Amino acid sequence: MPSKTAKLRQLFQAKPILRIMGAHNGLGAKLIERNHFDGIWASGLEISTSYALPDANILTMTENLHAATMINDATELPVICDCDTGYGNAFNVQHMVKKYEAAGIAAVVIEDKLFPKVNSFIPGRQELASVEEFMGKIEAAKNAQVDPDFMVFARIEALIAGWGMDEALRRAYAYAEAGADGLVIHSKGATPDEIYEFIQKFKGKLPVIVIPTTFYGVTADELASHGVKMVIYANQGLRASIRAMDETFKKIRETGSTASVEKQITPMKEVFEIQGMHRLKDEEKKYLRKETIQAVIPAAGDPPAASDLGPVLNKGPLCMLPICGKTLIDRQMDTLRSCGISDILVVGGYSASSIRLEQATLFQNPNFHKTGVVHSLFSASQAIRGKFVMTYSDIIFDRMIVERLLLSPYDITLVIDRAYQTLPRREKNLDLVIAENSDEPQTRRLDRQPFLPVRGIGQKLPKQKVNYEFIGMALIREEGWNKIKQLWNQAQKQFQKGSFYEAENIEQADFNDLIQYMIDQGESVYGMEIEHGWSEIHSMEDYERVNRFFRERVDSLSDT
Numbered sequence: 001m002p003s004k005t006a007k008l009r010q011l012f013q014a015k016p017i018l019r020i021m022g023a024h025n026g027l028g029a030k031l032i033e034r035n036h037f038d039g040i041w042a043s044g045l046e047i048s049t050s051y052a053l054p055d056a057n058i059l060t061m062t063e064n065l066h067a068a069t070m071i072n073d074a075t076e077l078p079v080i081c082d083c084d085t086g087y088g089n090a091f092n093v094q095h096m097v098k099k100y101e102a103a104g105i106a107a108v109v110i111e112d113k114l115f116p117k118v119n120s121f122i123p124g125r126q127e128l129a130s131v132e133e134f135m136g137k138i139e140a141a142k143n144a145q146v147d148p149d150f151m152v153f154a155r156i157e158a159l160i161a162g163w164g165m166d167e168a169l170r171r172a173y174a175y176a177e178a179g180a181d182g183l184v185i186h187s188k189g190a191t192p193d194e195i196y197e198f199i200q201k202f203k204g205k206l207p208v209i210v211i212p213t214t215f216y217g218v219t220a221d222e223l224a225s226h227g228v229k230m231v232i233y234a235n236q237g238l239r240a241s242i243r244a245m246d247e248t249f250k251k252i253r254e255t256g257s258t259a260s261v262e263k264q265i266t267p268m269k270e271v272f273e274i275q276g277m278h279r280l281k282d283e284e285k286k287y288l289r290k291e292t293i294q295a296v297i298p299a300a301g302d303p304p305a306a307s308d309l310g311p312v313l314n315k316g317p318l319c320m321l322p323i324c325g326k327t328l329i330d331r332q333m334d335t336l337r338s339c340g341i342s343d344i345l346v347v348g349g350y351s352a353s354s355i356r357l358e359q360a361t362l363f364q365n366p367n368f369h370k371t372g373v374v375h376s377l378f379s380a381s382q383a384i385r386g387k388f389v390m391t392y393s394d395i396i397f398d399r400m401i402v403e404r405l406l407l408s409p410y411d412i413t414l415v416i417d418r419a420y421q422t423l424p425r426r427e428k429n430l431d432l433v434i435a436e437n438s439d440e441p442q443t444r445r446l447d448r449q450p451f452l453p454v455r456g457i458g459q460k461l462p463k464q465k466v467n468y469e470f471i472g473m474a475l476i477r478e479e480g481w482n483k484i485k486q487l488w489n490q491a492q493k494q495f496q497k498g499s500f501y502e503a504e505n506i507e508q509a510d511f512n513d514l515i516q517y518m519i520d521q522g523e524s525v526y527g528m529e530i531e532h533g534w535s536e537i538h539s540m541e542d543y544e545r546v547n548r549f550f551r552e553r554v555d556s557l558s559d560t
């Protein structure tokens with residue numbers, strides 16, 4: 001890629017006239033580029049106006065350079081910077097060239113007025129520097145540049161200041177002698193006549209640059225035919241946008257809505273295109289390698305045979321149970337999302353067509369009546385990419401449980417509730433757990449969230465050994481899932497006939513059965529101890545309790 005300084009030099013060689021458009025920020029630069037101009041004028045007038053300040057050297061060099069850098073960074077086009085009088089004397093100019101060149105600017109223009117200058121179209125104070133002083137600035141600028149292609153254009157303000165053509169020409173020769181790379185002959189005439197006269201009389205070799213703000217009737221081709229090498233449209237973008245914004249704001253204020261302007265304003269899609277949002281989105285996967293955590297919710301099974309939830313379920317699956325205006329699965333997904341889990345995979349089976357999900361992927365386990373939870377889990381296997389939280393579809397849980405679970409360092413972690421030890425009733429069909437807990441019951445415990453090795457899991461464990469209940473939620477890391485896949489393969493070969501742990505056959509294996517098999521194969525499975533903060537919904541009694549909870553304390557569970 002040639003440097004922008006080289007690019008500008010090449011353009012001077014290749015084109016009869018260079019068309020340059022003014023900007024004050026990156027957005028302007030982008031629009032200029034897409035309209036095929038040859039370069040950009042970082043206009044002092046535009047930059048000042050963008051700060052709502054007079055074009056009178058109020059802004060510092062640093063502020064102007066900041067705007068110029070924004071422009072330059074947004075475009076492949078060479079940028080020519082309006083540097084007013086060079087921000088002081090020849091030493092300021094030296095420093096300025098060093099900074100602008102280092103920022104990748106292709107050329108600078110300095111004008112022969114006194115600092116602080118006033119915009120050329122403002123009547124009154126248009127004081128010119130002496131020729132000697134300005135020659136010193138040009139020499140300082142040329143000696144300061146490092147890249148030989150960097151250009152310094154000298155702007156003659158004699159016609160603006162009313163000093164006449166002879167003075168303009170005298171200055172032109174002097175600035176050429178001082179080493180300027182081009183001359184901006186500025187004029188506030190209504191026609192380009194005095195420009196043409198200047199060109200005709202100027203016998204030097206330097207390219208001539210014009211800014212046809214007042215003599216706007218002239219075309220670039222006409223200027224070229226008179227020997228102009230570069231035309232700078234210094235402020236038309238700014239003026240167009242002022243008018244467009246003003247009219248838009250007025251209409252919105254008058255009509256009380258934005259409908260009146262919607263069709264005239266740039267669609268958001270285009271705004272994002274200009275920003276480069278699409279590239280950013282395309283590259284997100286490549287650069288934003290944040291660990292994504294998924295959730296898998298097996299929701300394929302029929303409602304429990306003994307359940308009295310029939311009337312509220314209305315033949316739908318349990319996950320679609322409405323709880324205070326939201327389905328159970330929506331409440332689960334809200335809680336998971338509030339913990340940063342947004343890629344949610346749901347496996348339907350029984351009445352799957354009635355499962356309504358927003359921003360989650362639904363998989364099917366068509367053999368749900370003959371298969372168990374493990375089969376459902378594997379139905380989503382192709383979409384499981386790494387770490388995931390598996391949660392049964394019939395539980396509701398506090399987000400704190402998920403948040404803490406995500407911190408588990410183990411490959412497979414089950415959430416186990418110690419409240420089982422104190423529950424007065426011992427329900428049937430609970431998923432019981434035997435976990436190793438070396439703590440003496442009465443001692444103080446420093447670790448609020450112990451992870452305990454799980455030794456046994458199932459519904460038929462010897463009650464006297466059971467100390468926890470599995471709540472139906474587990475964290476499975478990538479390594480854990482790889483082990484599960486590997487051992488599940490092995491189990492299928494091993495258990496082709498007969499029962500598989502507590503399941504009638506391996507096809508009907510429950511998650512408990514799989515985990516017990518893993519443990520028996522020597523794999524480590526941990527339990528994360530909790531106490532309360534969740535509920536299963538298996539019966540009308542559970543359902544009413546959960547509904548009551550949400551009616552009374554909406555802020556505590558999934559809505560938080």
Ligand code: SPV
Nearest residue numbers: 043044045082120213234
């Ligand atoms: C600018 O754009 O800031 C210029 C050109 O210097 S003019 O406003 O015409 O002086």
Ligand code: MG
Nearest residue numbers: 043044045082
């Ligand atoms: Mg200016």
